[in-house]
Each structure stands twice: as structure tokens, then as C-alpha cells.
Amino acid sequence: MKEQPEQNHKLGCDLHKRKHSLLSPTSSRGKMISKNRGRTGTKNSSVKQKIRPAPKLKVPSEAVGARLTNTSAPQVQTRVPVVDMESPGEASGHVLAPRASNLPSNATPTHLPSPVTDNDTNQDIEMTQPTVDATPADENSASVWADSVEQGVKQLARLYTMIKTDEKRTREPSEKEVKRYIKYMRAFMLFLKHDVEPKPDFKDKYSLDKALGFYLRPDIEPLKKVAPDLLLLAKEILEQYDAEEWGKDFADDGEEGIETDDLGPAIATSSKKGKQSHDTSSSDPTEVVRLPPGSHPIWGLEGIMHGLARKTTEKGRTVLFLDPRYHNKKRNAKVFGHNDHTPGAWWPYQKAALFHGAHGAPQAGITGNPNLGTYSIVVSATSVYRHLNEDKGTELWYSADKSVENADPLNPKISNATRSLEKARKEGTPVRVLRHAGTTCDPRRSPIYPTVGIRYDGLYEVVAQKLGTNKNNGVFKRFKLVRLPDSMNAGVSWEEVQRYPTREQRRQFDHTKDGY
DNA sequence: CGCCGGAAGTTTGTTAAAGT
DNA sequence: ACTTTAACAAACTTCCGGCG
Numbered sequence: 001m002k003e004q005p006e007q008n009h010k011l012g013c014d015l016h017k018r019k020h021s022l023l024s025p026t027s028s029r030g031k032m033i034s035k036n037r038g039r040t041g042t043k044n045s046s047v048k049q050k051i052r053p054a055p056k057l058k059v060p061s062e063a064v065g066a067r068l069t070n071t072s073a074p075q076v077q078t079r080v081p082v083v084d085m086e087s088p089g090e091a092s093g094h095v096l097a098p099r100a101s102n103l104p105s106n107a108t109p110t111h112l113p114s115p116v117t118d119n120d121t122n123q124d125i126e127m128t129q130p131t132v133d134a135t136p137a138d139e140n141s142a143s144v145w146a147d148s149v150e151q152g153v154k155q156l157a158r159l160y161t162m163i164k165t166d167e168k169r170t171r172e173p174s175e176k177e178v179k180r181y182i183k184y185m186r187a188f189m190l191f192l193k194h195d196v197e198p199k200p201d202f203k204d205k206y207s208l209d210k211a212l213g214f215y216l217r218p219d220i221e222p223l224k225k226v227a228p229d230l231l232l233l234a235k236e237i238l239e240q241y242d243a244e245e246w247g248k249d250f251a252d253d254g255e256e257g258i259e260t261d262d263l264g265p266a267i268a269t270s271s272k273k274g275k276q277s278h279d280t281s282s283s284d285p286t287e288v289v290r291l292p293p294g295s296h297p298i299w300g301l302e303g304i305m306h307g308l309a310r311k312t313t314e315k316g317r318t319v320l321f322l323d324p325r326y327h328n329k330k331r332n333a334k335v336f337g338h339n340d341h342t343p344g345a346w347w348p349y350q351k352a353a354l355f356h357g358a359h360g361a362p363q364a365g366i367t368g369n370p371n372l373g374t375y376s377i378v379v380s381a382t383s384v385y386r387h388l389n390e391d392k393g394t395e396l397w398y399s400a401d402k403s404v405e406n407a408d409p410l411n412p413k414i415s416n417a418t419r420s421l422e423k424a425r426k427e428g429t430p431v432r433v434l435r436h437a438g439t440t441c442d443p444r445r446s447p448i449y450p451t452v453g454i455r456y457d458g459l460y461e462v463v464a465q466k467l468g469t470n471k472n473n474g475v476f477k478r479f480k481l482v483r484l485p486d487s488m489n490a491g492v493s494w495e496e497v498q499r500y501p502t503r504e505q506r507r508q509f510d511h512t513k514d515g516y
Numbered sequence: 517c518g519c520c521g522g523a524a525g526t527t528t529g530t531t532a533a534a535g536t
Numbered sequence: 537a538c539t540t541t542a543a544c545a546a547a548c549t550t551c552c553g554g555c556g
Contacts, residue, residue: 136549319530319545351542354532362532363543402541415541436544478519 028084147395153211188234198240198247209246212238291323292516299516304348304508307355310515320351331357333367334375336429343458343492346500348509350378350436353454361433366401367421373429377421377481380436381449394450394483394494396433396460399468399476412467412475421479425462428482433460450501452509457497458489 192208202208215231224231241247291309292299299305307330309323322330335337339357347353351362359376360367368374377398379391390397400418411419436454444516464480486493499508 321531360533361542363530363545364533364541365543367533417542512530 039462075150083204109362119511137451148194153208156211156214189230192237192241198244200246200248202241203246209241221414243468251419251423281460296516298511298514304505305352307353308349320349322351322355330355333357333360335370336373336375336489338459339375339432341432341456343456343489344497344500345456346453346505347455348453348505348512350454353378353434353456358432358456359454364417365403366417366420368431370416370422370423372420373424373427374420374431376415376432376434378434378436378454379449389393390446392461393498395490396481397478398481399478410475414477418477421462424464425465428457428461430461431481433457433481433483448498452506455500457483458492459484 176459212234215234292303292305294301297303299308307323307326309319310320331339333354335357341356341358345356345358347356347358350359353359354362359378361378365378365380366374367376379396379398398421400412400421401415421431423429434454435449437450437452460481460483462479463482464482466478467475468478469475483489483494
């Protein structure tokens with residue numbers, strides 16, 4: 001259990017680096033300074049580029065102008081997609097995406113109605129099917145399917161509002177945004193068409209029938225141009241489900257939907273649907289979001305990544321998300337006090353801390369309620385705030401959010417998060433403090449941070465606040481937090497806390513990168 | 517100078533929660 | 537229900553010093 005923090009630090013970083021360089025031999029240090037995100041790249045020097053060892057080709061991305069419009073666009077809320085697939089029409093745009101190679105060369109352009117073909121209908125179609133691991137040893141498997149339909153209906157509704165003609169709209173959704181939804185919808189409909197048997201719930205509970213009926217509405221002209229296959233698919237599915245009377249004589253949640261296994265999507269529905277004489281562009285192989293097996297040592301029910309899953313985006317990025325199967329097991333973080341955690345508790349990622357209720361935000365540093373106080377904060381070793389914070393371990397000056405960007409020399413930016421800290425100070429409510437390793441291995445950084453991952457360091461009290469000035473001459477609020485006595489921290493001292501993560505935890509952390 | 521490689525800085529994409 | 541916010545993660549770009 002006992003290890004020297006210094007050594008840990010070095011080790012963790014080295015390991016990290018090695019991995020990193022493996023992935024991108026030229027130069028890439030993951031660093032995240034993102035305050036000025038969204039601004040268009042001003043200097044795209046392609047001049048020097050030729051000297052450099054061929055960098056990875058860039059997707060011939062949008063024109064600058066397009067990006068500009070996009071920046072003001074809100075982030076699309078892509079909830080856990082049921083399945084993720086390349087849309088045929090976008091194939092050319094993502095030549096480099098790993099999945100693109102799966103695309104058939106005769107992919108149907110989106111601007112054409114999908115041909116109704118017979119060939120390659122029955123053979124090696126990779127069905128879109130969220131491969132719910134058959135062994136997660138729990139009862140939630142079935143609900144995944146239900147969730148999927150629910151999710152799909154929501155997204156379909158969203159797409160509809162996006163696409164319909166509406167002159168009252170203040171902001172036109174960006175083309176990219178729409179495309180993405182179309183993509184999800186295509187995946188969703190293929191899933192409905194091929195992979196799932198209708199159930200009464202689909203209609204009664206999720207109103208899938210109404211949702212699919214959107215294709216009849218007059219105000220979706222734009223969609224007809226962009227993705228006519230969706231309309232066709234919707235029509236087909238409706239007819240199909242109607243014909244099957246929405247599975248009305250299905251005994252409740254039989255296993256038919258769940259019998260997928262890890263070995264891949266398989267053609268679970270070689271029954272009636274696969275045999276229907278026509279098929280749309282659906283013969284495109286699709287990618288599947290695979291959820292971790294319950295028995296996995298790292299990602300399984302007992303592993304440090306339990307509750308999370310990962311997927312690869314179309315650009316080949318690996319991202320973490322909360323495993324939908326365990327949404328109901330996510331612990332509420334809006335609780336004062338330890339919330340059942342012992343100081344020294346450690347998680348590999350902030351999202352894991354989120355799942356376990358240690359902190360209430362996937363990324364933001366403060367969670368609190370302006371009327372009640374702050375539940376928890378995350379101090380990151382490498383965030384942009386690091387220069388504004390002063391962290392001595394048991395004593396900490398923590399800067400409010402937006403402290404870095406504020407350029408107003410007179411008025412600090414006061415967000416609800418800031419207010420919650422003010423409230424915590426007034427009321428003396430305890431704040432859970434978590435320290436995050438951040439993503440870089442700056443050797444100069446303080447050794448009091450965990451080497452990797454995020455650690456619960458205990459309850460602190462907000463004892464003071466004052467104003468500081470940042471390099472933009474803007475003022476910001478900063479709060480002094482002092483660690484409560486060990487007796488209030490389950491007897492765990494600050495020194496003890498720093499032993500984590502242990503060597504074993506670091507090892508496991510490294511393994512999280514291997515996926516499942 | 518040309519090249520290399522590490523470090524530092526920038527841009528983009530992303531998910532989930534809060535806000536309206 | 538939909539939009540906005542937040543800041544992480546990774547890819548990408550630039551900077552810089554050492555070397556032949």
C-alpha cells in the first residue's frame with residue numbers, strides 16, 4: 001500500500017508518454033487549453049508543412065466560414081447512440097475513418113433514393129445491433145433495448161424539428177448537425193427494420209408509430225432532398241410493424257432481442273425481416289457500439305471502469321460515455337459530505353467519479369447549488385486554472401470558473417458555481433475536494449496531485465474569499481479551502497491520501513486504454 | 517541550413533448537466 | 537423539449553534547441 005509519491009509520479013508520467021508516442025510518433029502532447037475554443041484557426045501554415053513527416057491527413061474539413069457558423073451553433077446533444085454507423089452519403093468525407101473501409105464501394109449517395117435491391121441482401125449484412133453483452137449478469141439487458149427505442153424516438157423528434165420548415169426559428173441548425181442526426185436516424189431505422197421485433201411498448205410507451213409517421217408530414221421537404229431513404233425506411237418500418245400488429249402477442253420482454261453475443265452482431269433476425277425481398281441502402285455494414293462485458297477485470301462489474309463504456313467516433317477518437325445499462329446505478333452527486341466515499345478513493349477518469357457520485361459533472365470543476373452550497377470541486381493539475389490556483393494540499397486557493405477568461409478589471413464573472421462557493425462559505429457546508437492528474441506530464445507540476453486519474457482528497461471548508469487579477473487584467477473570485485480535521489475525514493490524513501493511486505491502480509489505469 | 521524530436525500552444529470534437 | 541455551458545481529450549501546429 002505504501003508507496004512514495006515522487007516515484008509514482010514519475011512512473012505514471014513515463015508510462016503515459018510512452019503510450020502517447022506510440023500512437024503518434026511525430027509529436028503530440030495531449031494538452032487541453034480550450035478556453036478559446038471555437039475560434040477559427042487563423043494561421044494554417046501549410047508552407048512549413050511539407051518538411052514535416054507526413055502528418056495524418058486531415059479530413060478535408062469544412063471551410064472556414066462553415067466553421068464559423070458552426071461555432072455559434074450549440075453542441076449537439078448526442079446521447080448515447082443506439083448504434084453508430086457511417087452513412088453512405090458521407091463516406092467520401094471520412095476517408096480516414098477506420099470504418100470507412102467497410103463501406104461498400106457502391107454506397108448509395110444520400111441524394112438518391114435508396115435503390116431497392118435484392119442482391120447481397122441476405123448475406124453478410126452486418127446488422128446494426130448494439131451488442132449488449134450477453135453476460136453482464138444482470139437484468140438490465142432488456143432495458144437497453146427499450147432505452148434504445150426511446151432514445152431513437154427522441155432523436156427522431158429532434159431531427160424533425162430541425163429539418164422542418166420553420167420561419168420563427170432563430171437559429172438554423174448547421175448542416176453538420178443535421179447530417180449527424182440523419183446518420184443516427186438511419187442507424188436507428190435499420191436497427192428497427194432488421195434487428196428488433198416490434199413490441200407493444202414501442203407504440204404504447206414510446207409512440208414510435210407517431211414518430212415514424214413524420215414522413216407523412218408536409219413540412220419536411222428539406223429532408224426529402226437530403227435523405228430520402230429515411231422516409232422510405234420509416235414507411236417500410238411502419239408498414240412492417242403494423243402488419244405484425246406491433247408484436248401484440250409477444251410475452252413481455254422475452255429474450256429474443258437479447259440473445260446477441262459478444263461474437264458480433266450476427267444475423268439475429270434472419271427470421272422474417274432479413275428475408276424481405278427488398279432492402280434499402282441498409283446493406284452497408286455498420287459499426288456497433290459494443291458495451292463492456294460484465295466479467296471484464298477493468299470494465300466489468302467489479303472493475304474500476306464499471307459504469308463506463310467507450311466507443312470510437314467516426315474520426316477515430318476514443319471517447320468515454322456512461323454505460324446506458326447502468327444509468328440507474330449512477331450515484332447522485334448532489335449530496336453534501338463524503339457521500340459514502342473515503343478520502344483516498346480514486347477513479348481513473350472524472351466520468352468514473354461522476355458515475356460513483358463523487359463529483360457531479362463530467363468535466364466542469366464545480367458542482368453545487370447557489371442556494372445550498374458546493375458539493376464538490378475538482379482541482380486539476382493541468383487545467384487552465386492551475387496558474388490561478390494555489391494548492392498546498394491541506395490549504396487551497398481555488399478560482400471560480402471563468403476566472404481565466406474574464407477581462408473585466410472591475411467585475412468578476414459570477415456563475416452559479418461561484419455563488420455556490422459563496423454560499424458554502426457563508427453556511428460552512430463542507431466541500432468534497434477531488435484532485436485530478438490532468439492529461440499532461442509537466443514535470444514541474446506539484447507532486448500533490450495524483451499521477452493519473454482523479455482522487456477524492458476529503459472534505460474541505462471554504463474559509464475565505466478574495467479577488468485576484470488574471471493576466472487579462474480581469475478580476476476573479478478565489479476561495480480559500482482548508483481541509484477539515486482528520487476526524488471529519490474518516491480518520492484519513494492528507495499524507496495518507498497521497499498514497500493513491502497505488503501502483504496497482506496505475507497499472508489498471510494503463511489497461512483502461514486497451515479497451516475491452 | 518536542414519533535420520529531428522521534444523515541448524508548448526491551438527483547434528476541434530465530445531458528453532452530460534444546467535439553464536430556459 | 538431544446539439550447540447553452542463547461543472543460544476534457546486528442547489531434548494538430550508551432551516553437552525551439554541540438555546536431556551534423
